[in-house]
Amino acid sequence: MTSPANSELLNALDKRLALGEIDLATYKELRAKFAAEVSEANADPVGHAVDAMPVVARSLDCPACMAALPLDESWEEKSVITCTYCGQTFALGTAEKEMERLRNDIQMWINQLAGSTATSSTVDEASRSYIFREKIFPTLRTACDRATEIYALSRHQPLFNFPLMDLLAQTPFAEALALSPDNEVLAASMRDTLARLRAPAVRAFAVRDEDARALTGLQIQCQELVHFGNARRQISNGTPDGYEKAISNLDAVVELYEDLTGDETDTTRNLFYEGMTERVKAVQEAIETLRQLTVEGAGFAAEEAAATLDRCATYCEESATKIQQSEALPNIAIPAADAARADGAAIRHCASVVTLYDRVDLGSENAGFEEFTLELIRLIQQTRPRAATATWLGAFVNTLYAHLAALNGELIVHALPHTYEWADQAAASGCQSGFLGKSETYTIGEKVLLPVWAAHIRHSQCTGRFLNKKGQSVECTLLLDASRHGGSCITVAGDAFETSCGTAKGGSSSLPPSISVVLPVVTREDAAAKVKSHIAQQEEFHGGYADLDCLIYVPAARVTYSWKKGDRSLTLLPDGSALPALHHTSTNLGATTVLVASD
Amino acid sequence: MSFLKNLKEKAKDFTGLGLNAQEEYARAYEKGVLLQKYQDAMALFERAAAKFEQDGNKGMARRARANGALYSLVNGGGHAVVPRAISALEGLDEIEHIGSQHEVVPVAPMVAELRALNREGLAQSASDRASRIEHYREASNLLMPLGNEPLQFAEYLSLTGPVSKYSSRGLYYLGFSDYHSAFASVNASPEEAHNFLQKALGSFRAAGAEEMAKKTSGYIENVKSKRHCWMCGREMQGEGLFYEYYPTDAGSYQQSLIEQLEQDTGMLDREGHVTLCTVCGQAVENQADKYATMRAQEVREWAEAEFAHVATRINDIVEEVNNINNRIRKLQRAAHTHSG
Numbered sequence: 001m002t003s004p005a006n007s008e009l010l011n012a013l014d015k016r017l018a019l020g021e022i023d024l025a026t027y028k029e030l031r032a033k034f035a036a037e038v039s040e041a042n043a044d045p046v047g048h049a050v051d052a053m054p055v056v057a058r059s060l061d062c063p064a065c066m067a068a069l070p071l072d073e074s075w076e077e078k079s080v081i082t083c084t085y086c087g088q089t090f091a092l093g094t095a096e097k098e099m100e101r102l103r104n105d106i107q108m109w110i111n112q113l114a115g116s117t118a119t120s121s122t123v124d125e126a127s128r129s130y131i132f133r134e135k136i137f138p139t140l141r142t143a144c145d146r147a148t149e150i151y152a153l154s155r156h157q158p159l160f161n162f163p164l165m166d167l168l169a170q171t172p173f174a175e176a177l178a179l180s181p182d183n184e185v186l187a188a189s190m191r192d193t194l195a196r197l198r199a200p201a202v203r204a205f206a207v208r209d210e211d212a213r214a215l216t217g218l219q220i221q222c223q224e225l226v227h228f229g230n231a232r233r234q235i236s237n238g239t240p241d242g243y244e245k246a247i248s249n250l251d252a253v254v255e256l257y258e259d260l261t262g263d264e265t266d267t268t269r270n271l272f273y274e275g276m277t278e279r280v281k282a283v284q285e286a287i288e289t290l291r292q293l294t295v296e297g298a299g300f301a302a303e304e305a306a307a308t309l310d311r312c313a314t315y316c317e318e319s320a321t322k323i324q325q326s327e328a329l330p331n332i333a334i335p336a337a338d339a340a341r342a343d344g345a346a347i348r349h350c351a352s353v354v355t356l357y358d359r360v361d362l363g364s365e366n367a368g369f370e371e372f373t374l375e376l377i378r379l380i381q382q383t384r385p386r387a388a389t390a391t392w393l394g395a396f397v398n399t400l401y402a403h404l405a406a407l408n409g410e411l412i413v414h415a416l417p418h419t420y421e422w423a424d425q426a427a428a429s430g431c432q433s434g435f436l437g438k439s440e441t442y443t444i445g446e447k448v449l450l451p452v453w454a455a456h457i458r459h460s461q462c463t464g465r466f467l468n469k470k471g472q473s474v475e476c477t478l479l480l481d482a483s484r485h486g487g488s489c490i491t492v493a494g495d496a497f498e499t500s501c502g503t504a505k506g507g508s509s510s511l512p513p514s515i516s517v518v519l520p521v522v523t524r525e526d527a528a529a530k531v532k533s534h535i536a537q538q539e540e541f542h543g544g545y546a547d548l549d550c551l552i553y554v555p556a557a558r559v560t561y562s563w564k565k566g567d568r569s570l571t572l573l574p575d576g577s578a579l580p581a582l583h584h585t586s587t588n589l590g591a592t593t594v595l596v597a598s599d
Numbered sequence: 600m601s602f603l604k605n606l607k608e609k610a611k612d613f614t615g616l617g618l619n620a621q622e623e624y625a626r627a628y629e630k631g632v633l634l635q636k637y638q639d640a641m642a643l644f645e646r647a648a649a650k651f652e653q654d655g656n657k658g659m660a661r662r663a664r665a666n667g668a669l670y671s672l673v674n675g676g677g678h679a680v681v682p683r684a685i686s687a688l689e690g691l692d693e694i695e696h697i698g699s700q701h702e703v704v705p706v707a708p709m710v711a712e713l714r715a716l717n718r719e720g721l722a723q724s725a726s727d728r729a730s731r732i733e734h735y736r737e738a739s740n741l742l743m744p745l746g747n748e749p750l751q752f753a754e755y756l757s758l759t760g761p762v763s764k765y766s767s768r769g770l771y772y773l774g775f776s777d778y779h780s781a782f783a784s785v786n787a788s789p790e791e792a793h794n795f796l797q798k799a800l801g802s803f804r805a806a807g808a809e810e811m812a813k814k815t816s817g818y819i820e821n822v823k824s825k826r827h828c829w830m831c832g833r834e835m836q837g838e839g840l841f842y843e844y845y846p847t848d849a850g851s852y853q854q855s856l857i858e859q860l861e862q863d864t865g866m867l868d869r870e871g872h873v874t875l876c877t878v879c880g881q882a883v884e885n886q887a888d889k890y891a892t893m894r895a896q897e898v899r900e901w902a903e904a905e906f907a908h909v910a911t912r913i914n915d916i917v918e919e920v921n922n923i924n925n926r927i928r929k930l931q932r933a934a935h936t937h938s939g
Contacts, residue, residue, distance in 0.1 A: 109861070139861045142834070145825060146865045152823070153816075331797040331823065338801055458699055460633035468612070471633020473700050529763075543635045543698045 061102075063095050064088035065183045065226055066194050067252065084248050086183060086230045087241075102195040110201050113139075125207040132205040137214060140196060144218045147190035151225050154179035156276075156336035159231055159250070159283045160316075160343045162290060162350045163238045163373055167380050169387045172342040177236055180229035194222050209263075216259045227253045235287060243291035250284045268327050272336075275322035279340040282315035286347045293354065297368020302358035309351035316344030349390060352397045360404060362590040372590065379587050382596045383521040385485045395523035399551075403511075403519055404592055412508040415553035416500050416574070418515050420447045423557040426576040431561060445558035448582065448595070449511065450571070451482040451520035453527040454501055454552050457491075457535060459544025477501050478534070480527050481579055482520040482551060483597035489534040490577045497575035504552045511553065518584060518595045520551055558582060615643075620650035624663055628700040637674035641667045665691055665706075673697060673755050678720035681756075685713045697751065708745050712752060712765070715741040719758075719772065728783040735776035742769035760808050767806045774802030778815060785822065789837035793823045827863035828876035830883075834863070835876045843880050844872040 060069050065086035075081060075092060082089045113135045114128075148155075157176030165171050196202050197219045206212040231249040234242040257277045263270055289308045292300050320340035323333050357372045379400075385392060405411035423444050431440045455478045460471045477498050481487025492498045511517050522530070528548045535541035558581060560569045569581035584597045611617050615626060624647040631640025644667035651660035668687035671680045688694065688710050696702040715738040722734035745765035753762035761767040781795035796819045803812040825836045835841040849867050857864050866874045875883070 142827070142863050143861075146863065146868075149824060149865075330794040331819075334797050334801040338804070458696075458702065460635070460698070462634060467614075469634070470629040471631075471635075472629070473633060543633075545696070545698055 060092075060095055060099060061195065062086060062088065063090045063098055064187065065230055066187050066191055067223075067226055067230070067249070068198060085227065085245060085252065087234070087245055088183075102192070103199070105192065106196055106199045106201055109196065110136075110205075114205070128205045129207045129211060132207070132211050136202060136205055137211070140193065140202075140215075140218055143193040144190075144197075144221050147193055148221055148225055151179070151181045151186070153335075154181070155221075155224055155228070156332070156339050157228075158339045158342040158346065159228060159235070159280070160286055160346045160350075161232070161235050162346070162353070164353060164377060164380060164393065165346060165349070165390065166236070166238075167377060167384060167388065168390060168393060171346070171390055172339065173232070173236075173346060176339070177232045180232050181225055183226070183229065186225060186229070190222050194219075194226075197222065210265075213260055213263060213266075216256065220253075220256050220260070223256060224253060240291050240295045243287050243294070246287050247284050247291070250280050250287075254280050254284075271326035272323060272333060275319045275326060275340070276336065278322065279316055279319035279336075279343065282312040282319065283343055283347075285315075286312040286350065290350065293369040297370065300369070302354055302369070306351045306354040306358060309347050309354060313344045313347040313351060316340050316347060320344065345390060345394075349394045349397065352394060352401070356397055356401050356404075359401065360590040361408070361592060367590065375587075375589050379589055379594060379596070382585065382587060382598070383519065385521075385526070391525065392523055395525065396521065399520055399523070400589075400594075403517075403594075404589070406511040407513070407517060407592065409510045409513075412510050413553060414504045414550050415449065415509040415511060416504045416555060417509075418449055418512055418555050420555055420557055422555075422574045423447065423559075423572065426572045426574065427557070427559040429576055430559065430570065430572065430578065432563075434563070440561040440563045442559050442561045445560060445569075446516065447555065447557045448584075449515050449517040449553040450556040450573075450579075450582070451518060451551055451553055452479040453482050453522065453524070453531070454479055454505055454549045455527075455531045455546045456549055457541060457544055457546045459535070459541045461540075478531060478546065479552075479554070479573075480522070480531055480534075482522040482527065483518040483582065483584075485522060485526075487522060487530075488579055489531065490573070490579065492575060492577070497573070500574070501552060501554070504554075505549050516595055517553065518582070518597050521596070524548065524551075556582065618650075620647055620654050620656065620659065623647035623650055624659070625700075627663070627666070632670065632698065633700065637670045640670045641674065644670065661687070662691060662694060665694055669694070669697060672752060675755070677756060678716070681713055681717045681720065685710060685717060688713070708748070708765075709751060711741045711745055712750055715739075715768070715772070716752060716756060716758075722775070728779050731779045732776050732783065735772045735779065739769045739772035739776060742766070742772065745769075760811070761806045770802045770806035771808050771811075774799045774806060774808065774811060774815075777802065778811075781818070781822070785837065785840060789822050789840055792837075793819065796822060826865045826874040828879050829866050829873045830875055830879040833876055840877070842874050842876050844869050845875050845880060845883075846871060847873045849873055 060071065060081075061067070062069055062083035062085060064083060065088065067083060067085040069081075069083060069085075072081075079092055080089050081092055081095070114131050154176050157179065158171075158173040159176075161171070161173040161177075165173060168174075197215060203212070203215065206215045227249040231246040234246040234249065236242070254277055257273045257280070260273045261270055261277060286309055289305050289312070293302070293305055317340070320337040323340060324337040326333055353373075353376065354369075356376075357369055360372065362372060380388075380393070380396070383396065402411055402413065406413045427442045427444055431442060433439045457476050457478050459474055459476075461474045462469060463472055464470050477492040478489055479492060479501070480489045492501055528546075531546045531548060535544050535546055554573055556571050556573055556579070558569060558571050560567050570578040571580070571582040572578055582597055584595045586593050587596055588594070607617075611622075615623075615630075618626060623643060627640050627643035627647055631637065631643050644663045648660045648663035648667065651657075651663055665684075665687040668680065668684040672684050688706050691706045693703045694706050694709070696704045718734045718738035718741070722731045722738070725731045725734060742765045747764045747766055749764065750758070750762045750768055760771045777795045777799035781792040781799065784795060785792035796815055800812055800815045800819060803809075803815055821838045822840065823836070824838045825834055826838070826842050827834050828842060838844075848871070854864070854867050857867060
């Protein structure tokens with residue numbers, strides 16, 4: 001039997017198995033027999049090369065996303081198949097017909113380009129290599145470039161996301177997801193090209209190693225778009241099934257990358273794809289950890305998961321360095337390295353959330369990570385600023401962790417003594433009097449510990465008049481309400497309170513369980529910007545500057561003043577200074593109740 | 600005695616006369632810096648410097664001059680006074696924080712920042728790209744090692760772009776260096792320009808300079824795109840640089856033909872247009888211009904001959920009209936004579 005005839009037989013076998021006409025055992029037996037015969041037939045280099053790629057020959061392309069699906073035993077029992085990469089379902093018969101059409105088109109194309117060479121079994125390698133370089137590759141490269149050019153911006157963009165990140169105004173992942181091509185559009189523009197790139201008949205012309213690698217490079221260019229797009233869409237579902245599909249997509253890309261690593265003749269490309277492989281594998285591991293946390297919930301060791309995520313973040317950062325050091329074309333390497341860093345940052349934020357989950361008293365042994373995430377999402381919806389960034393999220397999660405640990409007595413923070421003897425006097429001194437001397441009455445409401453950022457201000461003050469007018473340096477403490485994003489700044493008046501603040505900055509204390517403690521939501525970076533803007537706007541601080549010290553919990557009391565025309569409410573601090581009345585809501589995070597102020 | 604001494608002290612304080620170097624230096628703060636009267640502060644620091652020099656205290660003289668230069672910057676002197684501030688600060692280890700009389704800060708970061716700002720000014724006023732590239736790169740090198748502290752002189756020079764961290768500003772300058780490198784190289788190699796623009800985009804994004812990042816992205820879109828020329832068939836990179844879309848009539852037939860021939864479908868991806876490389880496109884344009892000029896010349900020659908003929912006819916007619924007028928006038932005169 002000639003080799004082409006054998007190849008036809010093998011193809012027919014693939015089809016019959018795919019259509020369920022023969023069982024797997026028969027298929028394997030017959031295939032082994034014919035394949036052995038083919039390997040003995042040395043006179044047919046093209047046919048031989050084709051048969052050397054059994055994985056491709058035995059795959060079916062998903063009509064929706066064009067991912068190559070390896071044959072599955074379970075297909076024998078089904079007429080409808082679900083794509084393991086994009087999740088779309090399709091009829092096996094339809095896909096098979098499409099595959100047949102593509103195969104015929106490719107054969108016709110090869111015949112047009114190569115003439116008799118395509119059908120001849122004895123044509124030498126040099127001719128095939130010439131045809132590849134002069135005809136096949138340039139056509140494929142142009143087609144690939146045109147099909148992928150408008151999506152090039154999303155090519156190596158971030159791949160990792162977790163549900164909390166969706167609450168932020170803008171993230172690199174969200175941008176990448178928005179730029180990722182729609183499968184239907186992508187399939188329309190590159191289905192034929194991708195089929196040609198994968199076709200064994202085309203591969204047979206890539207005789208030299210460098211030609212084969214160039215072909216794989218084009219395949220990567222197209223398939224990265226397919227698989228990375230699928231992975232982003234699947235991970236953004238936030239479901240275990242989505243995570244699983246995202247991992248499958250990344251697996252497919254890693255397989256392609258591995259074809260291009262290990263080539264010692266091209267160290268630049270080698271290092272680039274090594275870096276990319278490390279990055280994708282690190283993201284895969286992080287997604288798998290997230291999947292296990294979601295599926296196994298309370299049964300999964302969160303501490304270990306957080307450590308794994310931290311390690312994955314480090315791998316991403318290291319891969320970014322490798323990608324950048326590869327000296328591959330900057331127009332490819334720089335965005336890829338930036339995206340690897342963005343993945344690392346997102347994974348690290350996820351690790352912080354898992355650490356928080358590990359430490360929070362969930363109140364029930366069955367409470368899993370998914371429930372915790374939902375509670376945390378509700379809390380963040382209440383506490384996020386209007387244009388929340390990933391930096392804010394990371395800082396907030398760390399602050400929340402410290403706040404909860406301080407509430408549980410596991411961590412000490414800067415806090416003033418939680419006494420409220422001053423409240424009566426401070427409230428009384430704030431009463432306003434009417435025209436006939438009648439004064440407001442007041443009632444002291446809820447007493448809380450309020451988080452404030454303390455800043456040390458240095459500015460100047462004018463003394464004397466006329467010729468004796470002089471400036472002198474003055475220092476004071478400024479407090480910024482850290483419980484609300486629109487929180488006010490107040491200059492600390494009263495020496496005793498300023499001294500107390502100074503003592504609190506130097507010392508530390510735990511938060512008492514008996515007192516309501518409001519959660520800080522303003523991060524250090526935001527606080528520094530607000531304080532700077534405050535002193536720039538205030539005439540008294542003109543020419544001054546500030547150093548932001550630390551977060552202090554200070555006692556505060558809500559006071560309602562009553563007068564016949566109505567009531568007014570304020571929140572007073574120990575020195576009598578007043579902030580707008582604090583309204584807060586209680587939100588549960590596990591077994592702990594968190595007080596969140598509203599603007 | 601004590602009363603007289605007190606009076607003398609008061610008089611010195613009011614008038615500023617008879618102050619020693621140290622008192623003059625303190626007065627520069629009390630009557631200048633701390634009252635935000637920076638013009639007065641500059642003059643007082645200069646006087647203090649002169650007195651310190653007379654006393655042989657060169658260190659304090661230099662410090663007073665450096666403060667004078669710093670406050671001329673604070674007073675709105677702009678980029679023009681930066682070189683003076685740099686040379687005044689060089690050689691000092693520390694100096695008072697701007698706006699403060701007693702808090703001292705190291706001078707090295709200030710000098711590095713001022714040098715970088717000076718480079719920025721030079722880059723902005725440079726007429727050639729090579730100098731701009733060099734100045735921005737050097738400015739970046741000066742700021743990058745300074746870390747994440749905020750810039751100290753940003754508000755006095757009304758800088759645009761990121762100023763919250765030295766490192767961000769350094770990246771911003773690096774972005775500009777690559778941005779200008781791209782424009783310097785684009786005519787020789789659009790691919791290299793693409794690489795530079797991509798580097799610039801990364802730096803602008805990392806620096807948080809969104810506007811420049813957006814602008815650079817737009818240029819990348821143009822410079823990276825490749826199309827084959829419909830006429831010569833060569834692949835060219837860079838829309839608007841090495842290929843252009845020219846208006847033409849091309850429909851579905853041409854599109855399907857291109858697809859069948861496995862050629863670049865991008866040549867016809869804009870309705871009613873086709874891509875030509877700038878060489879072919881300009882050859883066509885130049886030839887068209889040449890024909891147009893030739894045709895215009897022919898029309899002009901024909902028109903001039905026509906105009907000359909018409910002008911002769913007009914002259915003849917004008918002469919005839921004048922003759923008729925003369926005859927009419929003669930007839931009118933004759934008629935008046937007979938009637939009289």
